[in-house]
Amino acid sequence: MYVPSISRTPARRSLAGREPGRDHDSPAKNILGTIEGCIPALRRYAAALLRDREAADDAVYQCLNEALDKLHTLQTDGDVKPRLFAILQHALAKRLAQKRFRPLDRAMPASPALAPGGKPGQDDSARQLDLMRRLDRLPEWQRCVLLLVSVENLTYGEAATVLKMSTSSVMELLASGRERLLQTDGAPPPEPGFA
Amino acid sequence: MPHRAFFGGTGVAIPETELHAYVDGQLDPERNAAIRRYLLAHSDTARRVRHYIKQRDTLQAAFAHVAMEPIPIQLNLQRMLQQRLAQQQPRWSVWRLAAGLVMAIGLTGAGTLTGWVLRGGSGGVPAIEAQASPIDRLLDEIADYHTAYARETIHQVEVPASQTAHIESWLGDRLHRRLHVPDLSSHGLQFAGARLLVVDGAPVADLVFHWPGKEHQPIALCITLAPGPDEPPRVAGREDLQQISWQRNGYAYVIAGWTDPATLQALASDLMPRLDEKT
Numbered sequence: 001m002y003v004p005s006i007s008r009t010p011a012r013r014s015l016a017g018r019e020p021g022r023d024h025d026s027p028a029k030n031i032l033g034t035i036e037g038c039i040p041a042l043r044r045y046a047a048a049l050l051r052d053r054e055a056a057d058d059a060v061y062q063c064l065n066e067a068l069d070k071l072h073t074l075q076t077d078g079d080v081k082p083r084l085f086a087i088l089q090h091a092l093a094k095r096l097a098q099k100r101f102r103p104l105d106r107a108m109p110a111s112p113a114l115a116p117g118g119k120p121g122q123d124d125s126a127r128q129l130d131l132m133r134r135l136d137r138l139p140e141w142q143r144c145v146l147l148l149v150s151v152e153n154l155t156y157g158e159a160a161t162v163l164k165m166s167t168s169s170v171m172e173l174l175a176s177g178r179e180r181l182l183q184t185d186g187a188p189p190p191e192p193g194f195a
Numbered sequence: 196m197p198h199r200a201f202f203g204g205t206g207v208a209i210p211e212t213e214l215h216a217y218v219d220g221q222l223d224p225e226r227n228a229a230i231r232r233y234l235l236a237h238s239d240t241a242r243r244v245r246h247y248i249k250q251r252d253t254l255q256a257a258f259a260h261v262a263m264e265p266i267p268i269q270l271n272l273q274r275m276l277q278q279r280l281a282q283q284q285p286r287w288s289v290w291r292l293a294a295g296l297v298m299a300i301g302l303t304g305a306g307t308l309t310g311w312v313l314r315g316g317s318g319g320v321p322a323i324e325a326q327a328s329p330i331d332r333l334l335d336e337i338a339d340y341h342t343a344y345a346r347e348t349i350h351q352v353e354v355p356a357s358q359t360a361h362i363e364s365w366l367g368d369r370l371h372r373r374l375h376v377p378d379l380s381s382h383g384l385q386f387a388g389a390r391l392l393v394v395d396g397a398p399v400a401d402l403v404f405h406w407p408g409k410e411h412q413p414i415a416l417c418i419t420l421a422p423g424p425d426e427p428p429r430v431a432g433r434e435d436l437q438q439i440s441w442q443r444n445g446y447a448y449v450i451a452g453w454t455d456p457a458t459l460q461a462l463a464s465d466l467m468p469r470l471d472e473k474t
Binding site: 030031032033035036039040041043044047048057060061064065068071072075076124127128129131132135146147149150151155156168171172174175178179181182185 | 211212214215216218219221243246247250251253254255256257258259261262263264266267269270272275276279382427428457460461464465467468
């Protein structure tokens with residue numbers, strides 16, 4: 001398939017400023033501080049995939065322990081964030097395979113007060129919950145890619161590293177996952193004005 | 196795989212994947228502008244793209260609250276390090292003591308206690324002393340020295356930092372290696388100077404660093420010869436003095452100071468590759 005030329009320095013990065021886990025400073029940066037800065041995102045990803053907060057934090061705990069074991073290799077090469085997600089992905093794999101049911105709505109209510117642009121209405125919560133339900137019905141890899149790219153802001157290359165697949169596979173899964181979510185969406189189309 | 200790479204059979208060569216790269220802000224500026232122009236002229240595609248952007252924003256909002264919660268105590272990195280420290284360190288347990296005694300008697304009987312373990316202790320070493328491993332003895336000695344010298348003001352170091360070149364050649368000579376005083380300013384530490392310690396008859400280079408304003412809580416970086424296999428970093432504590440040690444390429448390294456294990460881990464991670472003789 002055709003693979004578009006992906007920018008090496010996407011515009012979003014330069015606007016995003018300092019993100020935890022991206023090595024902007026000297027290589028001798030405090031590695032533990034960097035890992036610590038990634039914990040909220042690791043918890044979010046694990047919770048979104050497993051829909052079980054306790055199991056999610058267990059997976060993050062396992063991930064952090066493994067990261068502490070290989071502190072030295074984490075320090076020496078490249079960005080820490082994608083490699084932490086790769087360790088977490090490994091910890092999640094077994095739990096995902098074991099998962100038989102989803103205590104969805106009770107375990108993970110839609111965010112009540114965090115829609116963009118201030119006070120959310122009932123509509124926003126309902127839309128979030130609806131989208132989460134539809135996300136749950138996607139195949140596992142599509143969900144992983146959608147969450148890593150859309151929610152965790154990883155580049156396609158980074159998501160490919162985390163999931164141990166090619167960048168073009170990531171892009172295909174992303175496109176098919178989003179299309180599937182679109183097809184199952186009963187909501188009216190959004191207002192004009194993309195950007 | 197059954198996936199549309201092109202739009203709605205119109206034959207226009209905007210691949211689906213590139214539209215998503217547009218949604219995710221992962222195109223270079225030139226291609227980004229080209230897609231924008233295309234979308235202005237194709238309202239159907241533009242609607243789909245708006246939908247994808249909305250989808251992304253909704254997903255972000257749906258899971259945002261998890262990342263804003265305080266981190267639960269069991270995922271506190273400091274706490275995890277402390278727990279690892281506690282597990283690693285049954286140094287004086289009854290078990291170890293017993294095992295050490297058996298070892299020492301057996302080995303002394305065979306007359307094979309030589310080398311680093313008993314360097315300088317050729318005559319009548321009590322069996323109980325021989326059970327401490329060389330690295331444990333080194334840690335104990337360094338802790339004693341460090342505690343004693345930390346109280347000093349003028350004589351805390353033997354040779355001040357102003358004579359770094361001399362320190363490097365002098366201590367490098369004693370350790371039979373090239374020695375560079377590492378720059379630890381990224382950790383806020385200033386080099387104060389050095390002294391030579393002797394542990395079990397062997398020279399130990401003691402490089403002393405300060406955090407400004409905390410001159411009486413120095414950090415020591417000690418290097419000595421240690422024939423034997425490489426060992427990964429290990430944290431050990433003696434009362435409130437923390438130490439981290441590792442062995443690499445025939446040298447033992449110890450960092451000691453009154454600070455938390457996490458700071459020592461960070462220092463060790465930083466220093467390990469830099470202290471190899473080759474670099």
